[in-house]
Amino acid sequence: MSQPSSSNPLEFSVRGIILGILITLVFTAAQVYLGLKVGLTFATSIPAAVISMALLSAFKDATIQENNIVQTIASAAGTLASVIFVVPGLLMIGWWAKIPFWPVFGACAIGGVLGVMYTIPLRRALVSQSKLPYPEGVAAAEVLKVGTQSRAGAQEGKAGLKAVIWGTLSSAFFAFLAAAKVTAGEVSHYFRFGGGTGATGLGASSSLALIGAGHLMGITVGIAMLVGLIIAWGILVPVMTSLSPIAAGASAMDHALRIWSTEVRMMGAGTIGAAAIVTLATLAKPIFGGLTSALEASRAEKHGGAAVPREERDMSIFIVGLVTLLAMVPAGWLLATFLQDGVLASLTTPLVAVGVGYILVAGLLAAAVCGYMAGLIGSSNSPVSGIAILTILGAATSVGFVGRHIMGPEIAHALIAFALFVTTVVLAVAVIGNDNLQDLKTGQLVGATPWKQQVALIIGVFAGSCVVPPVLELLNHAYGFVGAPNQHAISDQPLAAPQALLISTLARGVIGGDLPWHLIAWGALIGLILVAIDFTLKKTSHGKYSLPPLGVGLAVYLPSAVIAPVVVGALTGYYFEKAMRGKSYGEAASRVGVLVMSGFIVGESLFNVALAGLIVVSGSGEPMALGLGIEESAGMIIALAVAAAILVTLYRWAAGSARRIEG
Numbered sequence: 001m002s003q004p005s006s007s008n009p010l011e012f013s014v015r016g017i018i019l020g021i022l023i024t025l026v027f028t029a030a031q032v033y034l035g036l037k038v039g040l041t042f043a044t045s046i047p048a049a050v051i052s053m054a055l056l057s058a059f060k061d062a063t064i065q066e067n068n069i070v071q072t073i074a075s076a077a078g079t080l081a082s083v084i085f086v087v088p089g090l091l092m093i094g095w096w097a098k099i100p101f102w103p104v105f106g107a108c109a110i111g112g113v114l115g116v117m118y119t120i121p122l123r124r125a126l127v128s129q130s131k132l133p134y135p136e137g138v139a140a141a142e143v144l145k146v147g148t149q150s151r152a153g154a155q156e157g158k159a160g161l162k163a164v165i166w167g168t169l170s171s172a173f174f175a176f177l178a179a180a181k182v183t184a185g186e187v188s189h190y191f192r193f194g195g196g197t198g199a200t201g202l203g204a205s206s207s208l209a210l211i212g213a214g215h216l217m218g219i220t221v222g223i224a225m226l227v228g229l230i231i232a233w234g235i236l237v238p239v240m241t242s243l244s245p246i247a248a249g250a251s252a253m254d255h256a257l258r259i260w261s262t263e264v265r266m267m268g269a270g271t272i273g274a275a276a277i278v279t280l281a282t283l284a285k286p287i288f289g290g291l292t293s294a295l296e297a298s299r300a301e302k303h304g305g306a307a308v309p310r311e312e313r314d315m316s317i318f319i320v321g322l323v324t325l326l327a328m329v330p331a332g333w334l335l336a337t338f339l340q341d342g343v344l345a346s347l348t349t350p351l352v353a354v355g356v357g358y359i360l361v362a363g364l365l366a367a368a369v370c371g372y373m374a375g376l377i378g379s380s381n382s383p384v385s386g387i388a389i390l391t392i393l394g395a396a397t398s399v400g401f402v403g404r405h406i407m408g409p410e411i412a413h414a415l416i417a418f419a420l421f422v423t424t425v426v427l428a429v430a431v432i433g434n435d436n437l438q439d440l441k442t443g444q445l446v447g448a449t450p451w452k453q454q455v456a457l458i459i460g461v462f463a464g465s466c467v468v469p470p471v472l473e474l475l476n477h478a479y480g481f482v483g484a485p486n487q488h489a490i491s492d493q494p495l496a497a498p499q500a501l502l503i504s505t506l507a508r509g510v511i512g513g514d515l516p517w518h519l520i521a522w523g524a525l526i527g528l529i530l531v532a533i534d535f536t537l538k539k540t541s542h543g544k545y546s547l548p549p550l551g552v553g554l555a556v557y558l559p560s561a562v563i564a565p566v567v568v569g570a571l572t573g574y575y576f577e578k579a580m581r582g583k584s585y586g587e588a589a590s591r592v593g594v595l596v597m598s599g600f601i602v603g604e605s606l607f608n609v610a611l612a613g614l615i616v617v618s619g620s621g622e623p624m625a626l627g628l629g630i631e632e633s634a635g636m637i638i639a640l641a642v643a644a645a646i647l648v649t650l651y652r653w654a655a656g657s658a659r660r661i662e663g
Helices: 014-038 045-056 064-084 101-128 135-152 155-179 208-217 219-243 252-302 317-338 345-377 386-404 409-446 450-478 498-512 517-540 547-558 560-580 588-619 632-662
Strands: 186-193 196-205
Touching: 014 045, 014 064, 014 155, 014 450, 045 064, 045 135, 045 409, 045 588, 064 101, 064 135, 064 386, 064 409, 064 450, 064 498, 101 317, 101 345, 101 409, 101 450, 135 155, 135 186, 135 208, 135 345, 135 409, 135 588, 155 208, 155 632, 186 252, 186 632, 196 219, 196 252, 196 345, 196 560, 208 219, 208 560, 208 632, 219 252, 219 547, 219 560, 252 345, 252 386, 252 517, 317 345, 317 409, 345 386, 345 409, 345 547, 386 409, 386 498, 409 498, 498 560, 498 632, 547 560, 560 588, 560 632, 588 632
Parallel strands: none
Antiparallel strands: 186 196
């Protein structure tokens, strides 16, 4: 790919926009299915960058900035699909029997546009002038750079491209083994203690992508997550299972997971909430500085655009404010239409006012927190569902207050539905805000123009918004959802949609008055203690050590299957870089290692996209299962052995490649 003049590189092109939209359509569809199946989504920036480079390499005038615009458009797929953590809840409570196109499209599009607008003034505070690692943003930039350098014939570029390819192939192969049932999809062990009443254990997903994400996050976040695992599975689950009666015939795993999902996870949500509020308070100064800087840049551009470097030009702060205010009009109309002709019609005006105000304020806070967490731990692992929990708590409390004087079964049902719909819009704000800052970090590293990326993401938002409703309805028609009363599905195996089930349960609890606030309060107390510990660590070590409370809360809230591999990746990455420290080729080895880990994310992401398509086409939940009859315990041992072999081999290869580059 050519390296154009840095003053005016090719960024926007018709071919790039079309390619970005096409990738968005495919990835969004895949994300919706996988999110409903397992309750998690994956970031699409890196696989989109790889696909873009492969296709645009046929054009001699293709640039790294053009490829960056493609991945920016497509990255909307990896994030906007997260609204599936809420929308199926409207089916589960029986409010909808089918997924309507326009309300869901409107919620995604309005929320997505606001997500971009809200985070534009934060770019300087959280990207340009911040030391946040942005693991996936950095990885995407490295992938784009290595593609460019390899075309130019640079030695490290060629080695880096090999690193991405080896990481991609290894990760895809490992994911295939799990899909084929040769290895276990999860390595886990649970046990009883205390006379059989207590239970605990640990599970770890067989995922090289999560190990790669841990390497990219670094040891500080890794240790924070390890502390969270210890708090959740070493303290809270053992104590609370001991105090709770075990169901007849339940295994140690069933007992431990039930207590974690119904009680400990609520505490994790409280921990994240408290840490997020304190984080917002600490971010007040840099955010204010970023807003001031954005205003100054806007004034400087008015008096002569040359005063602001291309790489620092955001959308005008005037346009940001105008679009934000104008977006409140369709947001209000959308909420009013949702209430039309229902039992809440008499409360339309106050409910719409509360809903719009909530979207305006809660959306801004959620976007800022999500953006910060994307910088800390990456988009894939950002606890968006944790933000959804806090959002539904606030939304349900607000709308419940408005309707409290006429509360009855029908009114309560309608208020729950309205709270879920408002939460859908706020979640769209949060996830796109999360994505925008990650993309802007990639752009900063490859010399992109910020305002062009911001426009590109809006294009991706509208493309993704068109796909989410029809795919959701297709899956509703084919499978249905667990707990939904209006089941007309073809299959007799409904999708779990675990996050939507939790969110709808919370909405019922708040408006019905039976939410376990004491668990959330205990979690918030843990969060405040962690904030104090982090502050003390930073002060006594002069900033050398820290224990990010959000990272700890995340490990309490998310399944250990997701967190444990991330911790492993952080530790292996730390020891690899420690072994390379002091060597002449150490820095090169570190860079090649990052690219191998980026390849891990690429390979598993692309494999998951292909697998999702195969599942939908074949109609089988396990279309690649070979039926070899391997026992689960044997599958776990094979998974551990293969993962260890791949890690050791590729770390050694990275060190050897770096030695040859420097030699």
